[in-house]
Amino acid sequence: xxxxxxxxxxxxxxxxxxxxxxxxxxxxxxxxxxxxxxxxxxxxxxxxxxxxxxxxxxxxxxxxxxxxxxxxxxxxxxxxxxxxxxxxxxxxxxxxxxxxxxxxxxxxxxxxxxxxxxxxxxxxxxxxxxxxxxxxxxxxxxxxxxxxxxxxxxxxxxxxxxxxxxxxxxxxxxxxxxxxxxxxxxxxxxxxxxxxxxxxxxxxxxxxxxxxxxxxxxxxxxxxxxxxxxxxxxxxxxxxxxxxxxxxxxxxxxxxxxxxxxxxxxxxxxxxxxxxxxxxxxxxxxxxxxxxxxxxxxxxxxxxxxxxxxxxxxxxxxxxxxxxxxxxxxxxxxxxxxxxxxxxxxxxxxxxxxxxxxxxxxxxxxxxxxxxxxxxxxxxxxxxxxxxxxxxxxxxxxxxxxxxxxxxxxxxxxxxxxxxxxxxxxxxxxxxxxxxxxxxxxxxxxxxxxxxxxx
Numbered sequence: 001x002x003x004x005x006x007x008x009x010x011x012x013x014x015x016x017x018x019x020x021x022x023x024x025x026x027x028x029x030x031x032x033x034x035x036x037x038x039x040x041x042x043x044x045x046x047x048x049x050x051x052x053x054x055x056x057x058x059x060x061x062x063x064x065x066x067x068x069x070x071x072x073x074x075x076x077x078x079x080x081x082x083x084x085x086x087x088x089x090x091x092x093x094x095x096x097x098x099x100x101x102x103x104x105x106x107x108x109x110x111x112x113x114x115x116x117x118x119x120x121x122x123x124x125x126x127x128x129x130x131x132x133x134x135x136x137x138x139x140x141x142x143x144x145x146x147x148x149x150x151x152x153x154x155x156x157x158x159x160x161x162x163x164x165x166x167x168x169x170x171x172x173x174x175x176x177x178x179x180x181x182x183x184x185x186x187x188x189x190x191x192x193x194x195x196x197x198x199x200x201x202x203x204x205x206x207x208x209x210x211x212x213x214x215x216x217x218x219x220x221x222x223x224x225x226x227x228x229x230x231x232x233x234x235x236x237x238x239x240x241x242x243x244x245x246x247x248x249x250x251x252x253x254x255x256x257x258x259x260x261x262x263x264x265x266x267x268x269x270x271x272x273x274x275x276x277x278x279x280x281x282x283x284x285x286x287x288x289x290x291x292x293x294x295x296x297x298x299x300x301x302x303x304x305x306x307x308x309x310x311x312x313x314x315x316x317x318x319x320x321x322x323x324x325x326x327x328x329x330x331x332x333x334x335x336x337x338x339x340x341x342x343x344x345x346x347x348x349x350x351x352x353x354x355x356x357x358x359x360x361x362x363x364x365x366x367x368x369x370x371x372x373x374x375x376x377x378x379x380x381x382x383x384x385x386x387x388x389x390x391x392x393x394x395x396x397x398x399x400x401x402x403x404x405x406x407x408x409x410x411x412x413x414x415x416x417x418x419x420x421x422x423x424x425x426x427x428x429x430x431x432x433x434x435x436x437x438x439x440x441x442x443x444x445x446x447x448x449x450x451x452x453x454x455x
Contacts, residue, residue: 085103385403
């Protein structure tokens with residue numbers, strides 16, 4: 001009798017386990033379905049709560065964790081999505097090949113947008129193992145190599161993409177630009193012509209065609225091509241940036257400023273390379289126009305986002321005096337006529353010299369003067385040369401050597417060079433044994449403080 005009871009108990013346990021398994025098999029898909037339905041309806045917060053609740057019971061469920069990451073991503077919580085995706089990637093467990101492909105494609109895109117090119121590359125390598133003839137993976141790898149300035153590898157990947165898809169328009173467009181950069185002009189023209197033939201209104205093609213036209217200095221057609229390509233929101237900032245650089249190359253600063261401003265405003269991500277480069281080039285234009293307040297504003301904006309970007313720190317340090325000293329600010333920013341008046345005031349008041357002639361120069365002005373007369377009989381007037389510089393370049397020995405040679409030809413008794421920048425070590429050594437007196441930014445600042453001058 002006892003044996004019968006034991007068999008009944010064992011049979012009951014087996015039946016119970018089977019029921020549990022059947023119920024889970026029925027309920028789990030429904031739960032997955034509930035999360036997927038919430039995502040489909042745009043109820044991301046609801047999907048996140050439900051997925052997190054389910055993960056408590058089964059934290060190793062890859063599909064559920066993927067849905068959680070997907071919900072985070074769609075809810076704008078990229079960092080949290082990345083955390084979930086990284087956990088999945090480390091586990092390497094996927095219920096289906098299709099899910100792994102979708103997951104790795106999403107993760108590779110996230111890595112690319114975050115500037116994590118090595119990680120993105122690794123994902124595309126894994127994707128190629130799953131589908132070695134997929135042209136998209138080669139194209140995306142080409143873009144990553146292009147961003148890292150490895151043009152040879154980028155070219156080979158674009159060519160591979162075209163090998164598996166002879167109508168891959170974007171690959172032809174990017175390939176054409178890189179070939180042109182590598183001085184393979186005929187091959188570049190063939191690639192771009194092929195892309196234009198496939199789709200003459202394709203924005204990616206128009207953008208890269210514009211880059212080639214700009215490199216060829218065909219500025220009018222380049223500008224038109226960029227403007228058309230700007231219809232694509234994802235390319236808009238890049239197109240405006242290219243238009244700005246085109247105008248810079250033609251010395252049209254006003255239009256360059258307009259385009260860089262458009263690039264900055266239309267950038268989808270303020271931390272992107274396009275946005276940062278637009279602000280930097282905008283600052284460069286302002287600097288050339290001597291609108292230093294606007295330039296400093298742009299440099300500060302960049303510094304707050306990316307402190308190590310180019311020479312922004314050096315620029316802010318260089319114009320530190322402008323930010324704190326009104327006299328130096330006037331010296332650097334006033335218009336040409338007022339600058340000439342200021343230089344004359346310094347020459348007359350600080351050096352007590354009599355001005356004979358003055359003229360504007362590229363980076364400031366030069367003044368020909370004589371020492372002030374003392375009233376002594378038969379006194380010989382001693383000619384002097386005053387040079388006022390107001391650019392950011394460090395004054396080099398070569399410049400002083402040219403000035404000194406000019407002084408000798410004109411029989412100048414002494415030279416004075418005043419700059420809002422500094423002098424190189426070699427320049428200081430050169431002037432030490434010659435009749436040239438140097439005044440860097442610090443010395444100039446003290447002079448300006450005592451000179452009586454009003455704008």
